[in-house]
Amino acid sequence: MSENEPLLSVQNMEKHFPVTKGLFKRQVGAVKAVDGISFDVFKGETLGLVGESGCGKSTTGRLVTRLLEPTAGKIVFEGQDISHMGQGRLRPLRRDMQMIFQDPYSSLNPRHTVGAIVGAPYRIQGVKTENGVKKAVQDILELVGLNPEHYNRYPHEFSGGQRQRIGIARTLALKPKLIIADEPVSALDVSIQAQVVNLLEDLQKELDLTYVVIAHDLSVVRHISDRVAVMYLGKIVEVADRKSLYSVPMHPYTNALMSAVPVPDPKVRKDRDRIRLKGDVPSPLNPPPACRFHTRCWKAQDICKKVEPPLAQMAEGHQVACHFPENAPELPAAETAAKTG
């Protein structure tokens, strides 16, 4: 896969939201929601974006679908630079790029029937369907595991899991190439989560879809992704394929995140020494200088406060932005510092 051109390529993308004050809206600062991130998404793969709240993962999703305009950097979709394209020129591209939202309660219009919701993309894009829109919508409803006869029902008549399926049906209507799923299962019950995760995987195989899955749940992301990018305060701190990220995580933050996930095994809790991170994520309004994780990192030294570590290749397909990565094969010194918080 990786020999080909990426389907989506993001280069040094930034989004700073201005903070204004006073009558004349003088800008007094900026929330650096996304602060220079680069990644590629190849056809047919699933890239997972994980991080805690406020790390900029949702903003990233909204930027690549161009629901927001980046303040700097480039977004290239299928070879076209879309970073500052106007709405008119974006519209035809929206067919190829769709989004699944987190909350299946607020992302469906309660006054529209399922038929109207799933059929809207055809109407808006002016797409002709062979046997009429109704038939096309019913086919898609069937594809996502809903009863096609529920065409005339309203969203409130469905359960959370079914609503999420309606949302997925809507994104699939125009046969997109890239789907950005922002927390697609976090609002659902455990047993329903698994159904939707399986559905997303089946659809990917069947329709040759490419996914960017944004989630805070590391186990869901591991299950669904081929590659995973970990974000912290607007930066990507580590990118790797799923296997090496979860078996040899290099960035201290990734390590801390993984050790924080509660393990559903009562025996494990007793003999596990967890990395305890101190404090909370700092505000993106005023992020720490240089390495943004240094305020909470147990390995931080002077250099971490002065020089920002670049996102560097440490192993095949494994990039890390850290001065003192763990498990790094090349660096023999300094990596076995005590893991105490």
Next chain:
Amino acid sequence: MSFLDVKDLKIHFPTDDGLVKSVDGLSFGVERGKTLGIVGESGSGKSVTSLGILGLHKGGRARLSGEIWLDGEELIGASTEHVRSLRGKKMAMIFQDPLSSMHPYYTVGQQIIEAYRIHNDVSKQVARKHAVDMLGRVGIPEPARRVDSYPHEFSGGMRQRAMIAMALSCDPELLIADEPTTALDVTVQAQILDLMRDLQREFNSALIIITHDLGVVAELSDDILVMYGGKCVEYGSAEDVFYRPEHPYTWGLLGSMPRLDREPTERLLPIKGSPPSLINVPPGCAFHPRCPYAERTGDKATTEVPALAETEGGHLVRCHMSREERRGLWENEIKPVLETQ
């Protein structure tokens, strides 16, 4: 008799659409110094149970029956006044969303002081000192200054800590935590779980933790109660429920969950369908429409509610299948599939 003993608790709500049997015949006990985990999906009745124990349904439209014995005192028949005098001092609750369960108009300190002074005849100065102590105990930095902050000035994790401080301010002997970490990021969740474990050890209180997250339950619980459709379907020690589960619903929950501590599987094993509506609980075994083994017990599944029967040493299961049949299924069919995960 245990410190908290709940016997055949029923909490029903009459509505225009029919009687909602949120909790339908629940019995359990918790000792001092022990933790009970209540697991279930949305609408299984787990939160209603906790509000019932605290007496927060009194005066509402709920119909309560059964017995709740707290330290030798019966609470369902007790007067509202009396239950109120126990709330805070004898039993306290940590709610899911600290922002909406704290008063935005009062400082965090004022809210702790108010609760403390209701139960203790002390001056404001003494109560304030106590509030500062408590905030320090739960790990809030600079408690003497933060005691005068408003809830909105705290981050999510700090608010949850403040809520724990408030709940613990009168040394309650029973603490109920309803989804205490659901709104938090994983690294903060880990901090709060550690804190709750340490504080429980220190105060030797009985703890009930209500959650949908099997990982959180495994971290803290001694005993686990699995709820489905307002009833307990499986009850046992954490080891019983995680290593020798016998109810198909528990198997389903375990199979639905992607796990970080094992190699990833190709597919998750979800439970089909969705949780039942409590107005229209399926006849017979409430789980039968979703149960892959319902046919094994023939008509019984749809006509007869299975009894909660002991299988071994305090491990209770509500299922029509025989003990041998369930164990055979678990050992030969379910466990091998889950273990390869």
